[in-house]
Amino acid sequence: MVCGVAVTELARDFRSLREMLAQRHDGLPRRLQQVARYALDHPDEMALGTVAEVAKGAGVQPSTLVRFAQSLGYGGFSELQQVFRTRLRDRWPDYDERLLGLRDAAQAEGGAAILLNGFVEASITSLTRLRETVSAADLDKAADLLAGAETIYLLGQRRAFAVASYLGYALGKLGLRAVLLDNAGGMLPERANLARPGDALLVISFTPYTPGTVDTTAAIAQRGVPVVAITDSAFSPLVPLASAWLEVAEADSGAFRSLAASLAAVLTLAVLAAEKRGVCFRLPPSPGTAGR
Amino acid sequence: MVCGVAVTELARDFRSLREMLAQRHDGLPRRLQQVARYALDHPDEMALGTVAEVAKGAGVQPSTLVRFAQSLGYGGFSELQQVFRTRLRDRWPDYDERLLGLRDAAQAEGGAAILLNGFVEASITSLTRLRETVSAADLDKAADLLAGAETIYLLGQRRAFAVASYLGYALGKLGLRAVLLDNAGGMLPERANLARPGDALLVISFTPYTPGTVDTTAAIAQRGVPVVAITDSAFSPLVPLASAWLEVAEADSGAFRSLAASLAAVLTLAVLAAEKRGVCFRLPPSPGTAGR
DNA sequence: CCCTATATAGAATTTAAATTCCATTCTTCT
DNA sequence: AGAAGAATGGAATTTAAATTCTATATAGGG
Numbered sequence: 258m259v260c261g262v263a264v265t266e267l268a269r270d271f272r273s274l275r276e277m278l279a280q281r282h283d284g285l286p287r288r289l290q291q292v293a294r295y296a297l298d299h300p301d302e303m304a305l306g307t308v309a310e311v312a313k314g315a316g317v318q319p320s321t322l323v324r325f326a327q328s329l330g331y332g333g334f335s336e337l338q339q340v341f342r343t344r345l346r347d348r349w350p351d352y353d354e355r356l357l358g359l360r361d362a363a364q365a366e367g368g369a370a371i372l373l374n375g376f377v378e379a380s381i382t383s384l385t386r387l388r389e390t391v392s393a394a395d396l397d398k399a400a401d402l403l404a405g406a407e408t409i410y411l412l413g414q415r416r417a418f419a420v421a422s423y424l425g426y427a428l429g430k431l432g433l434r435a436v437l438l439d440n441a442g443g444m445l446p447e448r449a450n451l452a453r454p455g456d457a458l459l460v461i462s463f464t465p466y467t468p469g470t471v472d473t474t475a476a477i478a479q480r481g482v483p484v485v486a487i488t489d490s491a492f493s494p495l496v497p498l499a500s501a502w503l504e505v506a507e508a509d510s511g512a513f514r515s516l517a518a519s520l521a522a523v524l525t526l527a528v529l530a531a532e533k534r535g536v537c538f539r540l541p542p543s544p545g546t547a548g549r
Numbered sequence: 550m551v552c553g554v555a556v557t558e559l560a561r562d563f564r565s566l567r568e569m570l571a572q573r574h575d576g577l578p579r580r581l582q583q584v585a586r587y588a589l590d591h592p593d594e595m596a597l598g599t600v601a602e603v604a605k606g607a608g609v610q611p612s613t614l615v616r617f618a619q620s621l622g623y624g625g626f627s628e629l630q631q632v633f634r635t636r637l638r639d640r641w642p643d644y645d646e647r648l649l650g651l652r653d654a655a656q657a658e659g660g661a662a663i664l665l666n667g668f669v670e671a672s673i674t675s676l677t678r679l680r681e682t683v684s685a686a687d688l689d690k691a692a693d694l695l696a697g698a699e700t701i702y703l704l705g706q707r708r709a710f711a712v713a714s715y716l717g718y719a720l721g722k723l724g725l726r727a728v729l730l731d732n733a734g735g736m737l738p739e740r741a742n743l744a745r746p747g748d749a750l751l752v753i754s755f756t757p758y759t760p761g762t763v764d765t766t767a768a769i770a771q772r773g774v775p776v777v778a779i780t781d782s783a784f785s786p787l788v789p790l791a792s793a794w795l796e797v798a799e800a801d802s803g804a805f806r807s808l809a810a811s812l813a814a815v816l817t818l819a820v821l822a823a824e825k826r827g828v829c830f831r832l833p834p835s836p837g838t839a840g841r
Numbered sequence: 842c843c844c845t846a847t848a849t850a851g852a853a854t855t856t857a858a859a860t861t862c863c864a865t866t867c868t869t870c871t
Numbered sequence: 872a873g874a875a876g877a878a879t880g881g882a883a884t885t886t887a888a889a890t891t892c893t894a895t896a897t898a899g900g901g
Contacts, residue, residue, distance in 0.1 A: 345596075368685070373688060384809070385673075388666065393665075419714045419715035423808060431804075490590070506590060515813070520807065520812075521665065524668050525665040
């Protein structure tokens with residue numbers, strides 16, 4: 258019946274589908290044009306709805322949707338729907354195109370490039386997700402606590418240690434007193450005892466939460482020191498201990514997790530806290546909206 | 550059967566669901582906790598996947614998902630899924646609007662969001678640029694040197710220290726012997742003396758190059774130890790000392806540079822080196838294409 | 842104006858997914 | 872340690888959705 262009609266390669270992503278529809282639209286039967294318009298105007302409905310729902314929305318019969326998909330070269334509506342679902346999954350409006358190109362290029366270059374590309378993609382995923390999960394209010398609250406502290410204690414072990422150490426560097430540059438709690442000589446508990454209620458603890462930990470980190474945080478929190486936690490889930494044992502916390506979930510690329518999102522979050526906190534501190538101690542030149 | 554059990558009003562939107570799960574999580578059976586975590590970590594899969602797909606992703610049986618939904622008060626998985634689908638619909642009301650207004654949205658949310666957005670964008674810029682400047686050949690060469698080393702010494706100070714420390718963590722996990730050269734007690738020169746020709750040094754430094762890092766690298770290189778450098782320019786003082794080097798330029802967002810690209814590069818090296826080492830020492834089960 | 846080819850609507854069928862049920866395995870309490 | 876209860880995995884069943892089929896309508900050509 259439909260032998261050799263589909264000259265064009267069938268579209269697997271939303272962009273190509275859009276393009277293809279624009280081209281073939283005029284040659285399509287009336288009802289199918291109607292479906293095409295609806296599909297491009299309501300991509301979310303196309304992705305999430307059942308055939309019956311979409312048909313109702315577009316004002317056509319269910320079978321029309323199937324014929325539409327088939328006339329485009331797909332096996333059926335479900336196959337067409339995958340295009341719309343993929344678009345929902347991978348919606349990084351700015352970066353999706355770039356990423357697709359990167360993946361292809363990496364394949365061509367060989368194993369090392371694929372590996373690198375994996376880490377790059379995991380990092381970008383983490384970063385874009387960060388922008389969605391962390392709100393300005395959360396950041397403000399956490400930064401307020403840090404700005405009000407005399408000394409900021411930093412705690413992070415294993416893979417979170419890198420984050421804590423960079424934060425220590427940044428806070429130092431910004432002129433905020435910070436102490437990096439490492440476990441040198443197994444002295445962590447003793448060094449943690451220095452924290453007093455006028456200070457603050459910033460703790461970073463991800464699954465599986467290092468017991469030492471959790472224990473130390475609990476000990477410090479119990480002594481009335483405000484705790485800001487950076488962790489990866491609402492179920493983290495740090496959350497009940499914290500006065501403020503940020504959810505930072507890092508994607509992994511097989512072997513190791515990225516730290517990109519954690520670093521971005523932590524630097525934001527550092528700069529925010531410094532700004533707030535600046536407002537308290539030395540009044541800034543421009544009042545009102547302090548941030549540029 | 551389930552008369553009047555659900556005391557709580559059942560959640561119809563994502564936020565309440567999230568909250569409810571956080572509360573009830575501890576009282577839940579093991580598998581149901583597992584599902585709860587997966588659901589919050591992969592909301593898109595929950596929205597788009599079928600029961601079978603989600604079950605596979607979460608590592609449970611399909612029936613467990615249904616029981617999970619029911620224990621929360623929903624009629625079944627489909628009803629629970631609606632919550633996740635609604636979230637997808639509502640969060641991106643309009644595709645085009647979002648394209649235009651990412652930065653505007655940050656403006657509207659306040660200083661904190663602008664700041665965070667800046668760090669996220671800087672990181673993504675660094676990461677995509679990394680893919681352009683670093684070639685697979687460079688990576689291979691550097692990884693070969695590391696794979697051939699008995700012990701890998703890691704050197705990075707100031708902001709590069711975070712990178713070196715994460716690399717140390719990763720190499721340890723991969724079973725490669727690595728020594729992080731910190732300057733504890735001002736003993737850096739003495740500790741660096743331990744490196745011998747059969748070892749390797751991985752050094753990370755960016756403008757302005759920390760003198761201590763450069764000096765130590767020079768001393769080690771002169772004693773015949775192969776050096777792999779991660780630095781930000783061909784004119785870096787590390788380049789003439791190195792047997793292999795990678796150019797990693799980090800974008801900055803005003804105050805601080807991202808470390809995202811450096812971390813991605815360094816992790817790639819670590820995994821590559823471990824793979825090569827595996828090939829040399831214990832022949833892998835699958836010959837030919839050793840990858841994964 | 843009629844005949845043929847194509848498109849369409851709606852019912853019938855097929856296919857796939859969600860839910861329930863039951864046997865087995867862990868837990869917990871005595 | 873043993874029994875009772877809850878939790879789990881997997882097959883069986885039910886339910887819903889997608890696809891196909893056919894009768895009817897519509898448009899285009901002779």
